[in-house]
Amino acid sequence: MDLRHVSGLARPIDLSFPTNRWISALTLAVFVVAWVWRGLAGAGWLAAGGWAALAAIAVFLAWALARELDPDRDLAAFAAAGFMLPGLLLAGPGWIALPDLAALFLVLLVARVLNRTTGVGATVPDALIVLGLGLWLALASTPVYLAAGIAALVIDGLLPPREARRSLLAVAGGTAAVLLFVFTADGSMKPPLHLISLAAALVIAGLFAVAIRGAGRIDSVGDDDGKPLSPLRVRAAQVLALATGLGVVLWNGSAGLIALLPLWAAMTAAGAHRMARE
DSSP, rough: OOOOOOOOOOOOOOOTTHHHHHHHHHHHHHHHHHHHHHHHHHHHHHHHHHHHHHHHHHHEEEHHHHHHOOTHHHHHHHHHHHHHHHHHHTSTTSSOOOHHHHHHHHHHHHHHHOOOOTOOOHHHHHHHHHHHHHHHHHHOTTTOOOOOOOOHHHHHHHHOOOHHHHHHHHHHHHHHHHHHHHHOOOOOOOOOHHHHHHHHHHHHHHHHHHHHHHTTSSBBOOOOOOOBHHHHHHHHHHHHHHHHHHHHHHHHHHHHHHHHHHHHHHHHHHHHHHHHHH
C-alpha cells in the first residue's frame, strides 16, 4: 500500500542522506550513554533502558522539530539536538521529568500540516490523528493542544492552494472534539503562572522571531513533489508552533516549559543560527 494513501504527514528516515545517518547515530549514542548513566546511578537496568529510550527520542524530536520550523537550516537542527543534551542532565535522578513526547509529536504534526514539507497535504486519517491526540492531551494537560490541532487544520484549508472542504471538515471535527472535551474535562483551573518560565519562553520567542523573519525566502522543496515550499506556509507553521509553546507555558507554568523542551531547543537553534549567518 502506498504510504501517501494513508498519511500525507509521514516522513520516513531515509538513511541515504548523510544528515539522517548522523542523527540516527547521535540518537543511538544518546540512548546507550543514558542507559549506562541511569543504570550506574541505581535506577535498575530495565527502568534505565526505558528512560534512556525516552531521552533519545526527545533529542531526536528536537532535531526533527528544527527541521520543520526552519527547513533550510540543517545545521540548526543538529544544534537543537545539542541543546537538548544539557536538558537531559536536568532530567536525571532526583530532578525534573522528561519532556512530553506525545505533545511534541502533536506539534510536529501541526507543523507538517501547515508547511507541507512532505510535498502533499494531510489526509483524513492525519486529521483524525491530530484531533484525537489534541483531545487526549487537552484532557491530560491543557486545551491549548486541542486548539493548536484545530487551528492547524483550519488554516491549512485557507492557505493556498485553498481547499475550503478541508477547513469545513476541520471545523466539524474540531467542534466534536471540543464538545467531548467540555463533557469529559474535570473543570480544574490552571496552576499559578511561573514568571521565570514565562520570561525564558519570551526570550526564546524573541530569538525565534529572527527565524520567522528570515523565512520570507525558502529554498527547500517538498519530499514528494520537489516543488519549493511556500514561505507563507512555513511562517504559519512557525507562528502556530510558537503560539502553542507560549500557550502551554501560560497554562502550565514551568511544567509546560519542560514538557516542550525540545521545541524550545529547536526554536533557540533556529533563531541563533539565523542570527549567526546574517
